[in-house]
Amino acid sequence: MLSSAQAPRLVRSPGLRLRPIKCLHTAQSSPLATTTTTAPSSQILTIRKSLLTQQTTAVDLAKSFLDRLRRTEPQLNSFLYVSPDDAVLKQAEELDNKIKNNEKLGPLAGVLVGIKDNICTSDMPSTAGSRILENYRPPFDATAVRKLKESGAIVVGKTNLDEFGMGSTTEGSAYQVTANPWDLSRVPGGSSGGSAAAVSARQCVVSLGSDTGGSVRQPAAFCGVVGLKPTYGRVSRYGLVAYASSLDVIGCFGSSVADAGILLHTISGYDKFDSTSSKREVPDFTSQFVGKDYLESKPLKGLRVGVIRETFGDGVDPEVISSVRGAVTHLEELGCFVTEVSLPSFSLGLPAYYVLASSESSSNLSRYDGIRYGNQVLGDELNSLYGYSRAQGFGSEVKMRILMGTYALSAGYYDAYYKRAQQVRTIIRDSFKSALEKNDILISPASPSVAYKIGEKKDDPLAMYAGDKMTVNVNLAGLPALVLPCGFVEGGSAGLPVGFQMIGAAFDEEKLLKVGHIFEQTLQVSSAVPPLIAGELTC
Amino acid sequence: MASRAALLVLRATPPLFSFKKDIFPNKTLIFKQNNRNYAAKSCLEPPDVQRLAETARISLTPHEVEEFAPKIRQVIDWFGQLQAVDLQNVEPAIRADNEGETLREDLPEIFENSNV
Numbered sequence: 248m249l250s251s252a253q254a255p256r257l258v259r260s261p262g263l264r265l266r267p268i269k270c271l272h273t274a275q276s277s278p279l280a281t282t283t284t285t286a287p288s289s290q291i292l293t294i295r296k297s298l299l300t301q302q303t304t305a306v307d308l309a310k311s312f313l314d315r316l317r318r319t320e321p322q323l324n325s326f327l328y329v330s331p332d333d334a335v336l337k338q339a340e341e342l343d344n345k346i347k348n349n350e351k352l353g354p355l356a357g358v359l360v361g362i363k364d365n366i367c368t369s370d371m372p373s374t375a376g377s378r379i380l381e382n383y384r385p386p387f388d389a390t391a392v393r394k395l396k397e398s399g400a401i402v403v404g405k406t407n408l409d410e411f412g413m414g415s416t417t418e419g420s421a422y423q424v425t426a427n428p429w430d431l432s433r434v435p436g437g438s439s440g441g442s443a444a445a446v447s448a449r450q451c452v453v454s455l456g457s458d459t460g461g462s463v464r465q466p467a468a469f470c471g472v473v474g475l476k477p478t479y480g481r482v483s484r485y486g487l488v489a490y491a492s493s494l495d496v497i498g499c500f501g502s503s504v505a506d507a508g509i510l511l512h513t514i515s516g517y518d519k520f521d522s523t524s525s526k527r528e529v530p531d532f533t534s535q536f537v538g539k540d541y542l543e544s545k546p547l548k549g550l551r552v553g554v555i556r557e558t559f560g561d562g563v564d565p566e567v568i569s570s571v572r573g574a575v576t577h578l579e580e581l582g583c584f585v586t587e588v589s590l591p592s593f594s595l596g597l598p599a600y601y602v603l604a605s606s607e608s609s610s611n612l613s614r615y616d617g618i619r620y621g622n623q624v625l626g627d628e629l630n631s632l633y634g635y636s637r638a639q640g641f642g643s644e645v646k647m648r649i650l651m652g653t654y655a656l657s658a659g660y661y662d663a664y665y666k667r668a669q670q671v672r673t674i675i676r677d678s679f680k681s682a683l684e685k686n687d688i689l690i691s692p693a694s695p696s697v698a699y700k701i702g703e704k705k706d707d708p709l710a711m712y713a714g715d716k717m718t719v720n721v722n723l724a725g726l727p728a729l730v731l732p733c734g735f736v737e738g739g740s741a742g743l744p745v746g747f748q749m750i751g752a753a754f755d756e757e758k759l760l761k762v763g764h765i766f767e768q769t770l771q772v773s774s775a776v777p778p779l780i781a782g783e784l785t786c
Numbered sequence: 787m788a789s790r791a792a793l794l795v796l797r798a799t800p801p802l803f804s805f806k807k808d809i810f811p812n813k814t815l816i817f818k819q820n821n822r823n824y825a826a827k828s829c830l831e832p833p834d835v836q837r838l839a840e841t842a843r844i845s846l847t848p849h850e851v852e853e854f855a856p857k858i859r860q861v862i863d864w865f866g867q868l869q870a871v872d873l874q875n876v877e878p879a880i881r882a883d884n885e886g887e888t889l890r891e892d893l894p895e896i897f898e899n900s901n902v
Binding site for chain 1: 833835838839841842843844845846847850853854857858860861862864865867868869871873876877878879880881882883884885888
C-alpha cells in the first residue's frame with residue numbers, strides 16, 4: 248500500500264503504473280522535448296510553442312484530441328454534447344491560416360475546451376443536466392465562454408453534471424452517469440464530474456466547471472486533476488445557470504496548475520452584466536509559471552502555511568490523511584513554515600451551506616415554469632401547467648432541495664433556518680479571515696475520501712452531503728481555493744488519486760497558483776495519467 | 787412574497803401529518819458527532835411535504851410524497867443543529883462580501899440595444 252508518510256515522492260509499487268506524458272503529438276511528428284525542466288509542465292504552453300514553431304498544426308492537434316475523445320467516450324460518458332468534427336476542424340484550420348500569416352494569437356489559441364452544461368453557449372444546447380431544459384439553446388454566450396472564444400480557444404462540447412449543480416457524484420444528471428477515468432466503476436465526483444473526467448482522460452486540454460459547495464474541487468480530487476475555484480466576484484456569473492447566487496462561481500480544470508491558472512486569467516474580470524463581479528484589477532498570474540530549473544532551492548521560504556486541524560479528524564479516510572500530510576511535508580521541504588490552525592466553527596458550515604443553498608435554489612429554480620423556456624406539460628389551468636411541467640422536468644434531488652428550501656424560507660421558519668445560516672456565514676467568514684491574517688494559505692484534504700463506487704451514496708442524502716464538509720466553508724467565505732493531486736491510494740487498476748486543498752485570502756489567486764505551481768513542478772504527480780489512456784500517448 | 791401570504795392563510799388549519807421518529811436506523815456520522823440539544827426546534831412544525839409542493843408549484847405523485855417525506859424530515863432535523871448555536875449580536879451576511887459597497891451612481895445609462 249502506498250504510504251505518503253514515508254516521503255512525498257511516489258513509490259513505484261507493483262500495482263501502480265504511472266506513465267508521465269511525454270508529448271501530445273502523433274507518432275509521425277517529431278517529439279518535443281517536454282522532459283526538460285526549463286519549461287513548466289503546461290499543455291497550453293506546450294501547444295502554443297509547437298504551433299508557433301510549426302512543429303504541429305492546429306488541425307492535427309484537434310484531430311488527435313477528437314480521436315481520443317470518441318474512443319474513450321463510450322466508457323466515460325463525460326459529454327452531453329460534442330461539437331461535430333467539421334465545426335471543430337474548421338476553427339482549427341482558421342487558426343492555422345492565422346499562424347501562416349503571422350497574425351497575433353490569443354493565449355488559448357488551438358486549445359480544446361470542455362464546458363459544463365450549466366454554462367450558456369449559444370451554438371450548443373445548454374441543459375444544466377436537466378430534462379426541463381432539454382434541447383434548450385440560449386440566445387447568448389456566457390461571458391466566460393465569450394472570453395474563451397476571443398482568446399482563440401475551441402469549444403469541443405458540453406460536459407455532464409449533476410442536475411442544476413445539485414449533487415456530488417454526477418449520478419444526479421437526468422441523462423447519463425459519468426465514470427471516473429481511474430476506475431470506471433467509480434464516480435468522478437460532482438457536480439462538475441464530466442468536466443473533471445474529460446480533462447483527466449485528456450479528451451480536452453482544459454475545462455470549465457462551476458463550484459457552489461465544492462463542485463470543482465471535489466471532482467478534481469477524485470479524477471486526479473487540478474481544480475481552481477476563484478474568489479466570488481473574480482469571474483462573471485453571467486450565463487451560469489444559477490443554483491445559489493451568493494455561493495456560485497465558475498471554476499477551472501487543468502492537468503497542471505499553470506493550465507488552470509492561464510484559463511482563469513482568460514475568463515476573469517469585471518462584467519457589467521454581473522452586479523456581483525469585482526472591479527478589481529486581475530493581476531497577470533501567468534508570468535510566475537516557470538520551469539523547475541528556474542526555482543531556487545527553497546523557493547517557498549517564509550511562506551506561512553496553516554493546516555486546519557478540524558479537517559483531519561473523525562470521518563476522514565486515514566489514507567487520505569497520510570497522503571495530505573505527505574504533501575505538507577513536501578511544502579516544508581520547499582521552505583514553508585507550517586503550523587496547525589483551529590477553526591472551531593468549521594463543522595457548522597455544512598448545515599448552514601445546505602440551508603442557504605436549498606433556500607436560494609428554491610427561489611432560483613422558480614423560473615423553470617414551462618412557459619419562459621424549456622419543456623412544457625399542459626394542464627387544465629395555470630397552476631397545473633406549472634405543477635406538471637416542473638414535476639416531470641426536475642429530478643428527485645432537485646425536487647427535494649426545492650422543497651427543503653421552500654420550508655426554510657416559509658413564514659415563521661425564516662428566522663430559525665435561513666437567517667441563522669446567514670449568521671453562521673458571518674462567523675465562518677470572519678474565522679477564515681483572521682486565520683488568513685496569520686497564514687498565507689490554509690491546507691485541508693479536498694474530500695474526506697477518494698472516489699467511491701457508483702450507486703454507493705445514491706439513497707442516503709446526508710451521507711452524500713457529508714462528503715462536502717471540506718469544501719463548503721470556502722464558498723461561504725467567498726475565498727479562492729486550489730486543489731491538486733498529492734498522491735494515490737490503492738484501488739482500481741492503478742490506484743485512486745488523492746487531492747489536497749489550498750485556501751487563500753480573497754482575490755489572492757496569484758499566491759495560491761504560485762505555491763501550487765512550485766509544489767507540482769517539484770513533485771511529478773500530475774504527470775500521471777489514468778490507465779484508460781496510458782497506452783495512447785506516444786512520443 | 788405572495789406565497790408567504792398564502793402560507794399564512796393555509797396555516798390556519800393544524801398540520802395533517804405527524805411522522806414517527808427514528809424509522810431509519812441508518813444514522814450518519816453527523817448525527818453521532820453532534821449531540822446537540824434539539825429542544826429548540828420542537829416548537830416548529832415538521833415539514834408538510836404536500837403543502838410545500840403546492841407552494842413550490844411541483845405536482846408530486848403520492849408515491850413521491852411518501853418517498854421524499856422521511857428524507858426531507860431527516861435533513862430538516864439535521865438543520866436543527868443551527869438552533870443550538872449562540873448567535874447573539876452576529877450580523878447575518880447575505881453573501882461573503884469581500885468587496886464592500888458595490889452600488890453605482892443613480893444615473894441613467896443608455897445601452898446599445900435600447901429602442902429609445
